[in-house]
Amino acid sequence: MKYSVVLPAKNEAGAIKETIHKIRQLDFIYEIIVVNDGSTDDTQKIAEQAGAIVISHPYSKGNGAAIKTGARNALGDVIIFMDADGQHDPDDISRLIAKIEEGYDLVVGARQKGSQASVGRGVANSLYNNLATYMSDHKVEDLTSGFRAVRAEKFKEFIYLLPNGFSYPTTSTMAFFRAGYSVAYIPIHAAKRIGKSHIHPIKDSVRFFLIIFKIATLYSPLKMFLPFAVALFILATAWYGYTLYEYSRFTNMSALLYTGSIMIFLMGLISEQITALMYKKDE
Template sequence: MMTRLSVVLPAKNEAAAVGATVARLRALLPEAEVVVVNDGSSDATAVVATEAGARVVSHPYSKGNGAAIKTGARAAGGDVIVFMDADGQHDPADIPRLLALIEAGHDLVVGARQKGSQASVGRGLANGFYNRLASWMTGHRVEDLTSGFRAVRADKFREFLYLLPNGFSYPTTSTMAFFRAGYSVAYVPIHAARRIGQSHIRLLRDGTRFLLIIFKIGTLFSPLKIFAPIALVLFSLASFWYGWTWVHTGRFTNMSALLYTGSVMVFLMGLISEQITALMYRGRD
């Protein structure tokens, strides 16, 4: 184990599971600092976590999973931080496997959930799509983009706190930020158990959020890889429509002009977004 290790658990109304999770961490990693971020819970989460041996940092009201992660990262005193769920999904026994790759020189190690670990078929399909999209964007195989079980070098993770959203998509944002910055990312296969208690994710409420993740993947790494294909499709449609109308009516239509204009605008938006992304990371340096 690293000389200084912190384990951060964001928790909202997890009184049923957080005590057992903290107890296992204290037994397996007695030298590690365990920080539970109580995100405005209405139950006894803070009390149970404290009694189990964790240091509890509480939000006065619920700010979101990502906000809890940022609070935990700021409060943690370790050189390496392990983030994991407090609901019993992640096995503390897997932590040494993540730390072994950190010690081998990686900056971020993600616990990649294997088949049968997804909460639902729909979510598994969505995560598979995100993984393939992120792999295409980065040019590296991304095995689990949205896993919240990960070990990071604390100083490098804190560089990107300003990028992290307050909601649930912090794993996506942090992974793509590490790739963009040229840091080393690795994966360790894990099995996630069924959570204890009710999930805070709702399909209808969070459907738009998952859709926005797709665009966030692009804007955090290389926006032009998202905008350029869209511009090409619009340009191709414009050319096809122009050819069809010229053959049948002998004229250039307003629809062709609209599609050509749209393709140019989308491409220029991609170029501008690419420059903004470059400046964002240059500011970090």
């Protein structure tokens, strides 16, 4: 099999050269593609001098957009995605590929304790993992890791689902689970990045809630909506029992709670059908 490495890069002049040199030392890599996402520094020039194939966006479109550009242009049977900022160790690529050769379709480098950039992001990632585990009924060790190897043909099935922002790992992982493909994890240690992070606390907080909803809508919306519907139904019944006992009547609050419960359940049911259509493949 041919192995392609895709590096999305935006203003990574400080780390890109060393990253490419380490990858080139792996003699089984067929090609290294750097997707220059509108960098304003010397990322493109340094990557070309280091021996990588460079594809440049005329302006910054986002990490996910860079991933999609790299995947569309990669010629390998297996694509390895990793960060260009020095966080991921190229020596771990062989471990990812070993799992692929065992028959897995997607292998993710799961960051171990101490690899998170901050306590807040560590807590957020833990919540993502637990929610994704609940939704998919599969143990998810690192939902948001950008270091992963994937069979190109199967990854390209879901390119249209991938967002242009930073949540492409979440989307692709849940899509693979939904399609019934095999997913595995290997433990890695992510080093401190070289250069300035492109993550912002406020945007990160908004992204946190968007990813929570994305996990639900990409896999099984009904599994997310049903607990809320049941909780409201129980609350409505309890309130109805109380008002019936105390005042011998059915109140507007009980009616509102029952209606809310039914509406949430129906929303989940409709979303479930829409999700199923998203994954329906043309014959």
